[in-house]
Amino acid sequence: MLARARVGLRSPVVVSVGLGFALSFLVGGVLIALVGQNPAEALRVGFEGAVTTKRGLGNSLVFATPRLLVGLGACVAIRSGVFNLGGEGQLQMGAVGAALVAVLMGPMVAPLHLLLALVAAAMFGGIWAGVAALLQVQRGASVLITTLLMNFVAIFFVQYLVQGPFQGETAAYNSSERIHASAELPVILPGTRLHLGFALAVAAVVFTVVLLHRTTLGTEFRAAGFNPRAALFSGLSPRRLVISSMFISGALGGLAGAGEILGVQYRLLQGFSANIGFEGLAVAFLAGLSPVATLVVAILFGALQSGVLQLQHELGIPVSIALIMEGLPIVCLAAARGLSLLRGGGMGSG
Amino acid sequence: MTELIGTFFWASAVRLSAPMFLAAIGETVVQRAGMFNIGIEGMMLVGAFAGVAGSTITGNTVAGFGLAIVVTAILGFLYGVLVAGFRADQVVTGIGFNIVVIGATSLLRSSWLSERIVSLSPGILATHAIPGLSDIPFVGQVLFSQSPVVYVAYLILPMTSFFLFRSRPGLLLRAVGEQATAADSAGVPVVWIRIAAMTFGGMMAGMAGAYLSIVATSGVFIDNMTLGRGFLAIAITIFGRWKPFRVALAALLFGAAEALQFSSQAVFGGSVSPPVLLMIPFVLAIIAWAIMGRGSSAPEDLGRPFVRSSQ
Numbered sequence: 216m217l218a219r220a221r222v223g224l225r226s227p228v229v230v231s232v233g234l235g236f237a238l239s240f241l242v243g244g245v246l247i248a249l250v251g252q253n254p255a256e257a258l259r260v261g262f263e264g265a266v267t268t269k270r271g272l273g274n275s276l277v278f279a280t281p282r283l284l285v286g287l288g289a290c291v292a293i294r295s296g297v298f299n300l301g302g303e304g305q306l307q308m309g310a311v312g313a314a315l316v317a318v319l320m321g322p323m324v325a326p327l328h329l330l331l332a333l334v335a336a337a338m339f340g341g342i343w344a345g346v347a348a349l350l351q352v353q354r355g356a357s358v359l360i361t362t363l364l365m366n367f368v369a370i371f372f373v374q375y376l377v378q379g380p381f382q383g384e385t386a387a388y389n390s391s392e393r394i395h396a397s398a399e400l401p402v403i404l405p406g407t408r409l410h411l412g413f414a415l416a417v418a419a420v421v422f423t424v425v426l427l428h429r430t431t432l433g434t435e436f437r438a439a440g441f442n443p444r445a446a447l448f449s450g451l452s453p454r455r456l457v458i459s460s461m462f463i464s465g466a467l468g469g470l471a472g473a474g475e476i477l478g479v480q481y482r483l484l485q486g487f488s489a490n491i492g493f494e495g496l497a498v499a500f501l502a503g504l505s506p507v508a509t510l511v512v513a514i515l516f517g518a519l520q521s522g523v524l525q526l527q528h529e530l531g532i533p534v535s536i537a538l539i540m541e542g543l544p545i546v547c548l549a550a551a552r553g554l555s556l557l558r559g560g561g562m563g564s565g
Numbered sequence: 566m567t568e569l570i571g572t573f574f575w576a577s578a579v580r581l582s583a584p585m586f587l588a589a590i591g592e593t594v595v596q597r598a599g600m601f602n603i604g605i606e607g608m609m610l611v612g613a614f615a616g617v618a619g620s621t622i623t624g625n626t627v628a629g630f631g632l633a634i635v636v637t638a639i640l641g642f643l644y645g646v647l648v649a650g651f652r653a654d655q656v657v658t659g660i661g662f663n664i665v666v667i668g669a670t671s672l673l674r675s676s677w678l679s680e681r682i683v684s685l686s687p688g689i690l691a692t693h694a695i696p697g698l699s700d701i702p703f704v705g706q707v708l709f710s711q712s713p714v715v716y717v718a719y720l721i722l723p724m725t726s727f728f729l730f731r732s733r734p735g736l737l738l739r740a741v742g743e744q745a746t747a748a749d750s751a752g753v754p755v756v757w758i759r760i761a762a763m764t765f766g767g768m769m770a771g772m773a774g775a776y777l778s779i780v781a782t783s784g785v786f787i788d789n790m791t792l793g794r795g796f797l798a799i800a801i802t803i804f805g806r807w808k809p810f811r812v813a814l815a816a817l818l819f820g821a822a823e824a825l826q827f828s829s830q831a832v833f834g835g836s837v838s839p840p841v842l843l844m845i846p847f848v849l850a851i852i853a854w855a856i857m858g859r860g861s862s863a864p865e866d867l868g869r870p871f872v873r874s875s876q
Contacts, residue, residue, distance in 0.1 A: 246672065250672075300603075300660070350855045354856070356857075359601075359656070360800055360803065360854060361851055361855075364793070364800060364847050366793070367792065367793035367847045368848060374843075375838050375841050378840060493663065493664060500661070535667070536668065538664050538667055538668025538671070539669050541664055542666075543665055545658075546661040546665065552657075553870065
């Protein structure tokens with residue numbers, strides 16, 4: 216076990232992520248064989264659905280967008296030492312904010328409609344996360360648990376809205392009225408579904424990097440995350456840092472929800488996020504909480520999603536395979552990092 | 566409001582609190598040993614699936630229940646090896662594990678289980694009134710006209726309490742959770758005790774899940790059907806201050822919150838949207854968590870991986 220630990224310590228994150236994904240493709244191949252399909256053929260079809268066709272590539276980036284935004288939110292919070300596991304809830308609340316503005320406000324705000332919807336989403340997500348932050352600083356209730364629980368409050372809140380007061384009159388399924396065209400995120404690559412949200416998410420990567428590494432606030436965030444006691448003694452206010460990092464983190468999660476409503480679904484509907492918030496968290500963990508690596512892993516996850524979707528269309532293979540392939544490398548990576556703790560390295564969670 | 570003191574309401578509350586209690590009592594032992602099991606949500610989901618799958622294969626719900634416990638015991642053991650043995654980050658492992666489980670159970674359901682499922686009836690696991698005891702007014706209807714799984718839970722409660730506070734292994738387990746390094750210096754096998762605790766936590770989560778799918782929803786497995794109940798169990802553990810009897814009371818409170826859905830008409834004087842009723846236990850948990858916070862009675866080394874300093 217010690218010998219393996221040394222290997223774990225010396226190998227950089229890139230290698231363990233690579234090994235993790237190699238393992239998940241292996242497992243994916245075995246699963247595909249078990250459901251009675253040819254793995255090689257599936258790999259070809261999946262690749263076509265995710266990378267080699269223009270449409271497929273667009274889909275991959277569409278799938279990557281919310282996972283990237285939630286992942287960036289996780290980077291900001293967790294690197295500040297605040298365990299925000301509420302990406303799913305913040306995404307749901309962001310979707311509510313975006314949908315309220317996009318459906319209820321008419322075209323009279325047309326030139327600013329999209330912008331208003333995005334701001335509302337960021338505010339809703341940020342405030343939702345801020346509640347958890349307040350409960351921690353005021354009441355000592357760790358965000359780790361409150362955010363997990365608040366995810367479900369938000370999920371049921373969206374269900375309540377679209378089954379009740381916000382249900383559209385013409386809507387067949389539990390969903391709201393269609394949003395106004397003036398609030399849509401426009402398609403940026405003709406012939407695909409790729410919308411402006413992806414460009415915003417990439418801009419958010421730059422924002423996150425600048426925030427964490429080029430601003431005083433970001434330096435304080437990282438100091439608090441790296442050594443909370445030392446940060447406290449050097450005069451930083453933990454209350455302010457917890458609340459501001461959670462607000463920014465939640466706002467990014469809220470934007471992820473906005474992207475889904477304004478760029479993909481065009482209405483608020485029940486179950487629009489099948490676990491995206493948790494996947495976004497997983498993306499950030501796999502990326503070692505580095506914003507740039509989060510971009511790369513989010514695109515990988517997006518490609519996996521759209522590849523597996525293609526497998527479902529063409530070969531009838533269940534999409535749930537994608538979740539297995541996404542979760543496995545994270546568990547492996549956590550174990551590899553843990554083993555390297557033996558020699559004092561690794562990312563401790565505290 | 567008279568509904569709220571009726572036997573029907575409280576019998577439902579006990580019935581619905583059973584899975585919360587089972588998962589939380591397992592989590593109590595896990596946290597007493599110094600770990601958080603974020604993967605509890607996934608372990609419950611595995612239990613729910615394995616329970617239905619085992620019942621379908623064997624045609625016997627007790628065998629299905631047994632399968633759920635065996636499978637989640639193995640998973641709990643492996644999970645324990647990861648977080649206690651390999652010191653894998655407890656949060657990261659849990660999040661990844663839950664994602665894998667949602668995918669794996671959904672895959673197995675759609676590609677395998679859905680083709681062979683016949684209508685399952687709970688059989689022996691259905692409600693069986695205990696002769697004599699069930700004749701006691703109120704208490705008999707509430708406590709002793711339940712599924713045998715609930716009666717097993719009644720036994721698990723004092724046994725766990727005795728184990729934790731009156732037995733030597735229980736003392737060692739608490740020592741591992743309070744001061745892992747000190748326990749290690751005294752020759753206590755820290756890692757193995759944590760793995761054993763996680764195995765128990767897995768079994769209890771598995772029982773909770775199997776109860777949900779076999780008893781509460783009569784043999785139907787629905788994708789992601791635990792819907793956050795595992796995370797609620799973590800909150801119940803903390804709300805119950807890591808003490809088994811208090812945990813049981815907390816679980817009963819949450820069972821009552823869930824039971825409101827059967828009495829909502831009478832209690833709220835009108836129909837309440839189902840999602841709002843589903844939301845209530847979570848809101849309750851957040852309020853409880855905010856009122857109690859993380860007090861000083863938490864195991865001191867909770868969530869800290871154990872690293873032997875001189876290697």
